[in-house]
Amino acid sequence: MAKRKRLAPAQPRSADDTPLETKSITGLSPHPAPPIASVAGDASATAALEELSETLRRARAEGRMITPIPLSQIDETYLVRDRVVVDGEDMEALKTSIQARGQQTPIEVVELGKDRYGLISGWRRLQALRANGADAAKAIITAPREAPDAYIAMIEENEIRVGLSYFERARIVVKSVEASVFDSHKSALQSLFSTASRAKRSKVKSFIPLVQALGDHLRFPAELGERFGLQLSKALLSDPYAPRRMSSALRVADPQSAQAEQDALNEALKQCLETEEKPMSPKVSKAKVRSVSPIDGVQVSTTGSAITLQGKRVDPMLYSDLLQWLKTWA
Template structure:
């Protein structure tokens, strides 16, 4: 008898099973070559634009740079600040210690990877002190400037200090004089008009008067920045009339060096008092002089600060001449002695 064949139940998911070829991963779809080129070009252009923007920001001084302190040349310009108040410096150091450097300094690029300081000398000194004690990194934030001429750099320094720290009349005059000496400006008038173009004509005139003090007393005075406006103008007028006053002031200061600005003002006043007393005595003698030819004294004023007194010139036994005044100095004495010797030799 034949054996029955068992039938399996029908497969209901037969048609749902994917074909073997259908389970293989599809190859990645490649973009057209022109799209790849365009994308790469766009990325390159964006990087170049960013690089150019950063470069221009750096060159135009709109981006602060972090520079090592030893790359800053502090004597790139003749500084307009003569002395710095130690109390003010301590306040600045405390501020930077607590809040960091808030305002970058200004520098100009120099050969060899160095930078010349234009403005920010006090900030540079403060950060240098903090770096020496380990309280700050030996670096400073700086804006890069590109002054076309030296006069532009000097102008930037003066303007920055005029805004941040008021300069004395002496300091203003001194920087103008030094700029002329270095050939930045052809003369003092040009320096005053350029450096202090924003000042009134009256203020520029006062700064110009202080140029007389710089000319005769720079290096002599210990506290020149402490000379006030009125005292400075009076002293300038006296020096214009009798330049030899400068030697008398120098003698007083050298004989008893001042320790404070008030001490120095006392030395100046003492010298001026001596000059005034001598001038008053000469004026009194002049007012009392009789007509020329008498046997009493006769005084003649050669110019301001120089008088000749004749004593009994008509006396048969011989007369006497006295030359006196603020203008009498070693040079005049040497010239007079040489002239007398030459005159005697000709007889």
């Protein structure tokens, strides 16, 4: 019996005799998209890109973006640093932590120009990264600040993370005034330590004469305790010979440790106290004494080449301001 031939169903064909399903396989759509759809898609992508760029720009300007910056581009001397010394054990612990876990907290910098950044806060982290041989630091780039705000930011971080000694606090007050960041020790104290109690600011103020008289002679100033530092400041204010006596004692002792330095200062302090307890009988001067009261609460007397200030407003702050004025006057 002859085999029957099975017929396939008829397929619709186009004018060029090509099956329609073949055309669909080749990707040719019988209804191409209108040109306006392509234009709208491009506009949407451009708008999204512009929005993303603006978001990134705003985040960087507001200090919310962490950016890697080469260490060679960071100027750590942009501000006078408030910390005098760094504890060796704390620094080793920080270096070990960064080696093990990487830099967890970014430093804060301000842009100074092309590829130059000034360090605001994070000095210890920057030193640890340099010691570990790192090439870059994670940083937050903040908007340029007024000098007082930059100093306040630096101090606030150190007050929160690792407390400063009273000497270091008083030193940054003196240095900020010398750098013309603030016009007086009083305004520097109130601005830099605005969150501190009045009693704490008073103690910082009491250390100012110590910084001014012995700041360049002390090797271990951060080791001075609060009570001993206040005793030294009191002696420096009450005895006009105390600054020279203490600086000479330090020079002769040449201390190689904090304890040796404090022993030398203690001996000089005893001599100051003995002078106070047994003052020398003043010689009767034949020079005419002249007294004036330039402002309420301050009386100025002159006898020959001696000038004496007394009154209820003659306090450590007046003494510090007078010394500062004499330096500029000379």
